[in-house]
Amino acid sequence: LSLEQAMLSQTLFSVAELHRIMEHPVVKAMLSKLVLFNPETQASGFWQDGHLLNAEGEKITLKASDKLLIAHPSHLFYAVQWDLYQKYLFDKEIKQPFKQVFRELYVPTKDELETSNRSERYQGHQVQPQKTVALLRGRGWTVNYEEGLQRVYHKEGFRATIYAAADWYTPSDVEAPTLEYVVFYNLKDGKEVPMKEINPVIFSEVMRDVDLVVSVAHVGGVDPEASHSTMQMRGALARESARLFKLTNVEVKERYILVKTEHGDYSLHLGSGMISKGGLQINVVAVQSQHRGRVFLPFVDDDPKTAEIISKMKLLSEGKIY
Template sequence: MKNKNLYLLSIKKTSKYWALKEGKSYLSKQYSRTRLSLENAMVNEDEFTAAEIQKIMQHPIVKVMLSKLVLFAPEKEFSGFYADGVLTDTEGKKHQLQDDDVLVIAHPSHLYKAVQWDLYQKHLFAERLVQPFKQVFRELYLVTKDELELGAKSERYQGHQIQPKKTVALLRSRGWTVSHEDGLQKVYHKKGFMATMYAMADWFSPADIEAPTLEHIVFIP
């Protein structure tokens, strides 16, 4: 054991060891940034042409992640896993893409509307495919009858207890902003509306006695 420890110490003193360690750290950070960028692209429904997808797939880190994600062609209404200009669906059917075909990283809402969501869930489970972030097994909350009656207001999460600091940190990572006057807000520029979350909470100090609760969310043009 003593000799082994001495050997490890001698390795750590070499320049190659530190070069490898720095390289690992760089790749880990790049992986995290790429994963977040792809997830945001899915949430924001960012559009890419097939030619653009082919180009960014040349990046080794992007390729590893993007090849495990389902892409959706909204104009032609088919989906699949991308490889060399082709989308292959769960049944093995191949859809040849043209360079100008528009693609998005499929959100569960796309797959649900196309009646394909359960097919991809079964496929991932059968193939033991692990995606870089929750896509196919992501939660999907459909608008309820009560919410339709309320119009621009949702009370779905009313009464749910939260931890202010953790809630703010999570929502900030999802593009929400915090304001002393208005609380939590997120602007959806492409959709033309803003979401505002209300709660019995002080977002800027911890609630030590009792966890505060959510009230409602309002969507404003």
Template sequence: LVQPFKQVFRELYVPTQDEADKDESRRYSGYQIQVRQTLATLRSRGWVADYESGLRKVFHKQGVVVTLYARADWFSPSDAEAPAIEYVSFNRTRGIEPLHISDIDPVLYSEVMRDVDLTVSIAFVGGVDPETGQSTRELRAAIVRCTAEMLKLNNVRVDGNFAFIKGTLAEYTVHLGSAIVRQKGGNEIPIIPVHSSQRGKLYLPFVDEDPKTVEIVSKVVLLAEDNKLKDPTILQWIERQ
């Protein structure tokens, strides 16, 4: 399968009224994150670790440097550590004058917040935050709806934090935050995404920046056409109606 809608959905993050005259955003303050996952996620988005500042991303063309601050050791990450995000700051690459968020290119601000929201979604302590950022949930819901419409999957609907699928073998839900699959009645069905090179395993074929969104969309499509399932491991978990 090819994902023809890649990059169609770009959530727009706008500053709150409280942020406009400040040089930092605290909208993700207090979220505890896993250091290793945070590093992996943000490095793929162009962020680098700095001994003094923490995680930084420089926009040379706009002359802006962004810093994600959390009390963490980014160079020797420990699984025992669970730092909380404190703030995201915006500064000029040259000069010492304060850079207010209201003076920042809206697209630049939106992309930075999208990076942080993605990080919270992936690296929240304990797995995926059950209260994943609203923008992330809304984006995933929109992608699921669009996918169902494009593939003519009339047995898929989205309501709240879940995608509901009425398959041939059973009915299922997929959580838009954790990607956990449950059969109607509460039985969890363990479907684990793995690389295609691992033969005998399920291959989820979509390609996107956010692996959790990819996993959710792939599971929805898979279960919407459960009559085509061949994997014996998945089939044995499904209690057929």
């Protein structure tokens, strides 16, 4: 069981188990950089000699009966602690073994919660069937001959299904399927499960998988604009990077980074990474190399587009692009 999988399955660990796990030097090196969370008390923090050290530097005493899990962003979001840990990772320059604190988070919309048992947020996107199936199979999804792509959650008692106007078994990508909606079914009676009853971690990860498909397997070989959740994550990274680099002429908006310099005002898109000035696009080519790691990102995952955007923000702010 990998640490990331333990986070996704919301595996609970006793304090005694964590003590034993931390005796393994390799696991300790990784787990000590991950935020742990107590679902009962909402306490969170990094494991430190049998205690938790939270984002405000406070030491939290643990009882022998406490059960902890590896926090998912949804736990920290609903406990109003997410942004505190984002700031903490930058301040301490902690590089997590996988995207945890800066993982893309997807929460149900008001419409999904109140008026529908289905999510239609990706409706209308055309995807390449072979690439879609390959991507999702690697993430625990299966192809059902009658209903399409689905993932079963036996412990929770339901399955997620992605519906599309598609034949997932076509030997070629001649006819690109169009995504329609995502729905959850009860395994016992086959009825649709309301979105508000779906565990927030599972909802977020299902939508993250669909978002991956829309981004990577989009028809035409051109990625669509990055999703709202991806841009939120990049915006948070940009804010913390600007604070770390002491860039006072940077303002992060919902979809753009605005940079004011003596050469003029620039807009850097959080999705595409394109730079514009006065409405005109400026062509800046990103050089992909082994040296891109010079820009600190608080996770090990390879994310060249985010690194490119943070680098461009810094160069614009310092007047090195104009």
